[in-house]
Amino acid sequence: METSINQFRSFLSNAWSKAGFSEFTSVQAKAIPTMLEKKDMMVESPPGTGKTLAYLLPIFQLLIEGGKNPQAVIIAPTKELAMQIHEEAQKFLKDSEFSSASFIGGADLKRQLEKLKKHPQIIIGTPHRLVELIELRKLKMHEVKTIVLDEADQLIGSGSTKEIDRIIQSTMKDRQVVAFSATIPQSTIDQLEKRMNQPEKLTVETSLELKEKIKHLYIVCERREKIDYLRKLLYTEPDMKAIAFINDSFHLEALAEKMKYKKISAGILYSQSTQAEREATIKKFRLGKYQLLLATDVAARGLDIEAITHVIHLDLPEAIEQFVHRSGRTGRMGATGTVVSIVTPGEEQGLLQFNRRLNLGLEKVTLYRGQLTDEKPTYQERKKTPAPQSRPKKKVAHKKNK
Template sequence: MEKEWTSLGVRPSLAGRLKEAGLTEPAPVQAAAIPVMLEGLDVCVRSHTGSGKTLAYLLPALQRIETDKPELQALVMAPTQELAMQIVREAERFGGPEGVRVQQLIGGASVSRQIDGLKRKPHLAVGTPGRLHELLKMRKLKLHGTKLVVLDEADQMFALGSTKELEAVLDAVSGDRQLAFFSATLPPETSALAERLMREPVRIDPAPESRLPGSIRHYAVRAERRAQFDTAKRLLHALRPSSALIFFDQTDQIAHWEARLRYEGFAAGALYGDADKLTRSQTLDRLRDGRLRIVLTTDVAARGIDIPELELVVSLGVPTDAERYIHRAGRTGRMGREGTVVSLVDPRDWPRVGKLMRKLGIAIGERELYGGQLIDPSERKRDAHSRPAAGKPAARRAEMQPVKPAEEAGEKGAGAEAANAAARHRAAVSRPESRAGKGNSSRRERELDRKNKGAPRWLKAKWESERQSTK
C-alpha cells in the first residue's frame, strides 16, 4: 500500500501514482534496492527477469532529480533499443507528473532530433552505449552534472563488447557519481568489473536460491533438428498460446520459419537485432495488441523485452550456458504471472538438459506430443498398457457376454431379426402354391431356408411343425 512505499523513502506523490497504477506494494527487489539507492550508494543487483528491477532504480532516480536545475542529472544505459524505450515509457509515466523531462538516446533513431531534445535540457536520459558514445564524440552530450548512472542488463552490455563505450561514458561523468548495475545474471567477469568501477558496492540478491520465477513451468521435448519445425507447429496447436516467442541461436533460419508458419495459418513475425527501430517497435506492438501470435527472434534481439501477457517461450535447442536460458525463460512469467518454457532438444544433446537443471536448480520435465496434447511420456505408456483390456474387438466382447436361455428370451430375446423372419415365414406358408407346381414351391422353401438359416433353434422347430401341418 501507499504507506509501505513511503516507508522505503518514496515521496508521497510518487507513492500515490504507484497506487493508482495498481502497484499497491513494492516487490522484493524494490524493497531491497530503493532505500540503498536513495542513500547514494553504489549497488550491484541481481534479480530474475520480470521481478520489478526497472522501478527499483527509476523511483530513486526520479526522486533525487532536482527539477529546478536545467541539466542532465541521471543516465540509464540499456543494451537494446526496445528495453531503452520501455524504460523511457516508465520514466515518463511516473516522472512526467513530477516535472522530470526525459530524453531517449538510442541507436536507429534520428541523431538530429536527439540533439534537439538535448537542447531542451532533459533531467533524465535513457540510451544505448553506441549512440551515447557517438553523441559524446560529437560533443553534444554533457554529463558533468550527472550524479547517477544505471546499467540495466549490465552483463549483456559487457557480453556485446560495449565495455569501451561504457568506460568512455563513465569517464565523462563526475568522480562522485553513483553507479548501479542491475541484471538477471551477474557472471564473475561482470562482478569483477563492478569491483573495479564501483566504490564499495552493496550487493543485493533478494532470492539467491531462485534464479527464475517459480511461476514458470519448464519442459523439454525430444526433436531432431530436421523435425523441429513440425514439432514446433504441433506444439503451438497443442498449447494454443495467445502469444509466444521462439528463440533461435542464429538468424539464418528465421525468415524461412516465418514464411512457413504464415503458410500454415499462424500470425507470425520476426525480430532481428539489426532491424531498424521502427520495424522492431511495430513488431513488438503487434505482438502486444494481439495482431501477432508468434515472434521469431534471437537472444540479443529479445534482451529486456517486456511483454507482460506472454504465455509461451520455445527454445530451439538447449543453450550452452545457463545465463542464456535464464534470459530466454525470463520473457514469460513476469511479475508473478504463469508461463511455460519448452525446449526442443535433439536427442544427441539431451545430456545438456540434466546439466542445466543442476546448474539452475530447476526441474525440466520431459514431455512429448501425443494425441494433440503435450503429455508426460509415462502417461502414454500407461495408456498403451491399459488399452487392450478396454478396447477389445466387438466380436470378442460379444463372446464374453452371458447368453440367455432361448425359453427365457422368447421372441423379445431373439430380437427384431427373428421376429421379422417369423413374419416372412408365416406369410410364405399361408400363400397358396403358384401354378408353377412343386418345382416353384421347393425353390421357395429353399430360399426361405437360406434366409432363415440364422434363426434360433426353437423358431426353426416351430416353422417346421407349421410346414408339416399345411401339407
C-alpha cells in the same frame, strides 16, 4: 533501512498506486535503500522481479527541482530495452516537472538533438549513441550523479566497455555507478569492480512462490521434427502468446516462412531489423496479430511484454545465463508462465544440467492428440469395439434329378 512507497514524492506514490502495485518486490526492498544512500552497487535478480523500478524510483526521488541538465544516465544494451525503460520512466514522471528522453542508434540524430533542447533530467540510451552525443558536446554530463548499467553482463560482454568508460569519465568523480542484471558472472563482476567504488553486491534468489508459477517442460525429438513440434505446440492452446528462441538469426526468415506456410502468424525480432521494423513487430505481437514471435537472444534481451504465456527454446542456448534470460520473458511480476524446451537427444543432457543447477523442476512431456502429456496412453486403454459377427450362411436347396 526499511523503505515504503509512502516515503516517496507524491507523484511517485500516486503513479505506483495507479499501476496497481502494493508492496515492493524483494529486489526493490533490498536495492532502493542502497540507491538512496548513493552507494555503488551490483544487483543480480531473476527476470520479471521489478529491477527497472528498483533503480528508477530512487533516481526520481533524488532529482533536484529546477535542474535543466541531465542528472542520471541509464545505459541499455539494446534499442528495445532503452525504449521500454523510457516508457516506464514516462509513466512515473507524468505528473511531475521532470522528464526523460531516449537516445538510440539508428534513430535520426537531428530529432534526438531536438530532444536535448527540452532539458530532460533522465537520459536513457544505447552506449554508442550516448558517446556520440557526448563527443558532439550536445549531452552535458557535469551534473550527472547516477549511472545505471541495465543488463550489465550483456553490456560488458558485448564489447561496449570503451563506450561505458567514456560515459563514466565524462561525469563527476563522486557519481554513483550501479549495475543490474538477471545474471552477473564473475567475469562481469571483475570488470564492474574496476569502474565502481567499493560496490555492494546484492543477490535476490528466485522465491519458491515464483518458481511454482513458472512451469518448465521439455520435448525430445529429432532436429528435423522441431518445426513440426513447434506448430503442434501452438495448437495446444488457442490463446497462446509465445516467444520462440533460436541461436542463429540466419535461419529466422526461413523459419517465419515455414510458419506462414503452415498458417501460423509469426513475427521476427532480430538485431539486423531497422528500428521501425522492430517497433512494428513488437506492436503487432502486443496487439495479438502475431501468435508467435521468433527471436534471437540479443534482440529479445530485457524485452517486457505483458501476458506472454510461453517461452519456447527451439534451440538450446550454450550458456545457462542465456537460458535464464530467455525463460524470464514469461511469468513476469508474479504472473504464471510456461517454458518449453524442444531438444534433440543430444541436447537433452545439456538441458538436464541446467535443471540441476537452477532447480527448475523440469518435466519431460510428449504431444499426444493435440495435448501435452507426460505419458502417452497405451493401446490397451483405448476403447475396444467388438468385432462384427459373421452372418450364418443360407442353405441352398438342390433339385433332385429325375
